[in-house]
Amino acid sequence: MHRWSRLFIPTLREAPADAEVASHKFLLRAGYIRQLGAGIYNYLPLGQRSLNKIIAIVREEMDLIGQEFFLPAILPREPWEQSGRWATMGENMFRLKDRKGADLCLGMTHEEIMTTMAGNELRSYKQLPQIWYQIQTKFRDEPRPKAGLLRVRQFTMKDSYSFDIDMTGLDKSYDLHDAVYRRIFTRCGLKFVAVEADSGAMGGSQSQEFMVYTNAGEDLIASCPVCGYAANLEKATSRLDPVNEMEATGDGKPELVSTPGCAAISDVAEFFKISPASDIKCVAYMALKHGTPDKAAGKPGAPTETWHGVATFLRGDHQVNETKLLGAVGGADLRTMQAEELSQFFNGPAGFLGPVGLSPTSKPLDEGLTVVVDKSLEGRKNLVAGANKLDYHLRNVVPGRDFKWTLLADIRSVNEVEACPQTAHDGSPCTGKLVVGKAVEVGHIFKLGYRYSESMGARVLDVNGKEVTPIMGSYGIGIERILTAAIEQSNDQNGFWLPASIAPFTVVVTVTNASDVALREAGEKLAAELDTAGLDVLLDDRDERAGVKFKDADLVGIPYRINVGKKVAAGQVELVTRATATSVDVALDEVVALVKQRVEEDGLLGAIPA
């Protein structure tokens, strides 16, 4: 049993001006956290208790499928050099030197370290599969920390790594994580969705994110209310309605038309009296390519970094999805072209760029201009495009006939109300319309493949005595993000409420008048009984007015409150459920059993049967 009078719970009547999102304001006001620097926070007793409960759930569930490790947070350069990520992680990695001048970094993830160990220790297929996890502090020098604990530079992550002999094994390890993650987030009371995700620069084959819908989130999720399809916007596709094609004019060949001042899509559509869907939009980028030195050819040295021109073409009413684009061309970074680069690659100015007359490279990011055409332009006819000449456009442009490309790929973001891309078992298309919502990512699982086991030199002998490279998966959960997401999904003007499973305390006993000895003693006795019953109880024994205690109790996230007040004389107390703000009078000798029952029903305290 804990006493409020002795605990350090510095609640704030007002939130600091810096706090913008609900979870940030309430974490500060409720005395869970205090800021130390940009994206760096002290965790106070209430916050730490809640995080500990989350960690306990994660640990309990992860132990069902894996084994806990604890790797260092401070790491030597070599493994990162070996994987190539010392160079590619760039500014996001905190780096430091020791007294001897040796390079070190703070761990932002641990693929390299786990895999090095696997490579050193694993010898035989008989030792596989292995699932190794840890709960560790991670450091990332985020360019823009924000929104309290949502995006920070130091955070706690559960990260796990699976090693399997083959793809079938990896599928199983992946599915085990999928199942355990669902149990974890369910026990933490999160309303989450699992979505298809971009597997990113790490080069995975399959990837799924666990997302909690909230406006504070930074990701956009497209989902279908009919069939349940859900995908990160970086991955989502849709079925587009057919477009009514324009009639060709003249001889049907591309025709140069003077379009003075029509630089924007809307101007062009207006000028030609066409829908923007019939105009070809161009967005021109420079893409960064990481080259690995060809050691076999005797060319050691630092990895190379080169920038290459990339022209993207898509419907005038569509937007480029830069993540998809990067994935399509295999680049590491993008920036938009400068005016000089535009004239170099297109020989034309912004606003009048078009695909006709370009010489696409045969492979992405070679010397020259990589031309990427969005799939939605495939099979289209008689379109309008920039002529690469100031104040001129072309009409009657037919993709494939009038211009070629390096790549035809899905590089656009889907929009709301576009049709769901799924098909039913009988092959009929899903009738749903996509909805796009903001969400925060609390977990991510993905199939890594051989990238790290290969580069870190992990090998085992297979059943035939042949040396093979284990296949890996990598899986993360953001501990603080679980707390943040839980607060985002359950708050009101007065504060927030957590499920008993992750709340710092399950129940607070509020003695409405501490100067009344009878009430104080009744509160003490009740709190002791709740404690004996195995509930995490906080006794508010402070010499404060009832109103102050009620306000504080409503603020700090505890799911149940028992008011010990006047009615005690009649053998009654009030049980208040924070989530619903409802109160019931209960006999003093029945309230412990009732709270226990409520917690068992709604508190998510028990483990879910495997």
Add this chain to the structure above:
RNA sequence: CGGGACGUGGCUCAGCCUGGUAGAGCACUCGCUUGGGGUGCGAGGGGUCGGCAGUUCAAAUCUGCCCGUCCCGACCA
């Protein structure tokens, strides 16, 4: 990194434009009061005005540089 805003007791802010004794509310301490939704009254303590330099007889206020924080865009648990 690009764009915007801000920095004054623990918190929220005023004062700055137009230079001249550093303020309010909340919080804190003490006394009384009150005792079911942040009681009321009284008395107190607490501030290098983010830092450095400059202008000036005089700088929280004007100028320059730096530091820090937040918000909007490109990255991720």
